[in-house]
Amino acid sequence: xxxxxxxxxxxxxxxxxxxxxxxxxxxxxxxxxxxxxxxxxxxxxxxxxxxxxxxxxxxxxxxxxxxxxxxxxxxxxxxxxxxxxxxxxxxxxxxxxxxxxxxxxxxxxxxxxxxxxxxxxxxxxxxxxxxxxxxxxxxxxxxxxxxxxxxxxxxxxxxxx
Amino acid sequence: xxxxxxxxxxxxxxxxxxxxxxxxxxxxxxxxxxxxxxxxxxxxxxxxxxxxxxxxxxxxxxxxxxxxxxxxxxxxxxxxxxxxxxxxxxxxxxxxxxxxxxxxxxxxxxxxxxxxxxxxxxxxxxxxxxxxxxxxxxxxxxxxxxxxxxxxxxxxxxxxx
DNA sequence: GACCCGGTACTCGGATATAATATGTCCGAGTCTGTACGG
DNA sequence: CCGTACAGACTCGGACATATTATATCCGAGTACCGGGTC
Numbered sequence: 001x002x003x004x005x006x007x008x009x010x011x012x013x014x015x016x017x018x019x020x021x022x023x024x025x026x027x028x029x030x031x032x033x034x035x036x037x038x039x040x041x042x043x044x045x046x047x048x049x050x051x052x053x054x055x056x057x058x059x060x061x062x063x064x065x066x067x068x069x070x071x072x073x074x075x076x077x078x079x080x081x082x083x084x085x086x087x088x089x090x091x092x093x094x095x096x097x098x099x100x101x102x103x104x105x106x107x108x109x110x111x112x113x114x115x116x117x118x119x120x121x122x123x124x125x126x127x128x129x130x131x132x133x134x135x136x137x138x139x140x141x142x143x144x145x146x147x148x149x150x151x152x153x154x155x156x157x158x159x160x161x
Numbered sequence: 162x163x164x165x166x167x168x169x170x171x172x173x174x175x176x177x178x179x180x181x182x183x184x185x186x187x188x189x190x191x192x193x194x195x196x197x198x199x200x201x202x203x204x205x206x207x208x209x210x211x212x213x214x215x216x217x218x219x220x221x222x223x224x225x226x227x228x229x230x231x232x233x234x235x236x237x238x239x240x241x242x243x244x245x246x247x248x249x250x251x252x253x254x255x256x257x258x259x260x261x262x263x264x265x266x267x268x269x270x271x272x273x274x275x276x277x278x279x280x281x282x283x284x285x286x287x288x289x290x291x292x293x294x295x296x297x298x299x300x301x302x303x304x305x306x307x308x309x310x311x312x313x314x315x316x317x318x319x320x321x322x
Numbered sequence: 323g324a325c326c327c328g329g330t331a332c333t334c335g336g337a338t339a340t341a342a343t344a345t346g347t348c349c350g351a352g353t354c355t356g357t358a359c360g361g
Numbered sequence: 362c363c364g365t366a367c368a369g370a371c372t373c374g375g376a377c378a379t380a381t382t383a384t385a386t387c388c389g390a391g392t393a394c395c396g397g398g399t400c
Binding site: 044057 | 371374382
């Protein structure tokens with residue numbers, strides 16, 4: 001099991017978008033060039049973000065994407081679920097119903113114990129992601145990235161927004 | 162992203178094996194019949210468990226699998242990792258290195274901030290799985306399953322061990 | 323009667339096909355920009 | 362000089378191929394059991 005690479009791309013793109021001045025849009029082409037990934041495919045990830053109302057888009061020249069709300073109102077979980085879907089990582093196929101000893105027509109009273117444990121773990125994962133906001137990421141990047149590189153990148157992006 | 166169905170099967174099989182009297186083996190054929198899944202494919206999941214030293218196998222007639230240690234020493238995480246692998250669900254492909262502003266030869270000082278957040282969530286998921294032991298599952302099943310069905314299933318399995 | 327030996331049937335384990343999903347690419351519908359024109 | 366209409370170019374969005382992974386199946390190597398033969 002592995003998250004798709006689009007999740008990583010979407011997160012990086014949101015990080016860039018969160019640093020953009022209000023009202024400016026950034027095109028897929030620019031985001032793809034900055035990250036060195038295929039433009040056409042990256043657009044699928046951005047489409048997911050758009051449908052989830054995390055970003056909003058504009059057409060035409062000078063069009064592109066921007067965040068639909070403040071970075072302090074967007075969590076990692078929002079982004080991950082926009083790309084990967086909201087369904088649990090564990091799906092219970094109810095194989096217990098195939099138990100040859102099970103009386104026909106018997107109806108389970110509660111969810112499978114195994115599924116409950118797995119879903120609980122899934123929830124722990126989501127809670128962890130929910131606890132980190134895009135604004136938190138912004139602060140982390142400020143301290144992690146050398147000031148020089150940070151400023152250069154910012155200007156590079158701004159010149160194309 | 163979705164866990165493979167083998168994970169579910171492996172967990173159910175371990176649940177059965179944990180109720181087995183010491184020294185008895187249970188064949189793939191029986192486990193497959195009980196759960197209503199293809200015998201040949203289920204064996205792959207059991208192979209994973211075997212390689213992870215969670216279960217041990219014996220050949221020949223009356224052969225099969227049994228737990229390699231007590232159910233209080235086997236966690237959900239052990240089983241999930243045996244089937245899914247131990248690598249993180251998030252893989253960082255270091256796309257930040259493609260940043261056109263990045264000086265050539267620049268060496269990152271610490272791991273990508275985004276990856277750190279994702280890995281932390283992955284760890285939360287694993288910790289949750291680590292906290293539930295096979296013996297805990299046994300207790301849950303005892304209270305969840307109707308006593309009648311529980312006993313019947315136990316005898317059904319025992320007659321084939 | 324007890325022990326040894328060989329055949330047999332059953333087991334696991336890995337190598338091999340098929341289906342589903344992730345990855346990557348393409349083209350069309352729509353709209354904003356910039357310009358030329360008219361008032 | 363200003364407002365308006367229009368052509369053009371650029372954008373996103375979804376439809377279309379390919380590569381990788383999960384699913385399902387098959388066959389061979391190996392071993393414990395069982396029966397017969399021998400001491």
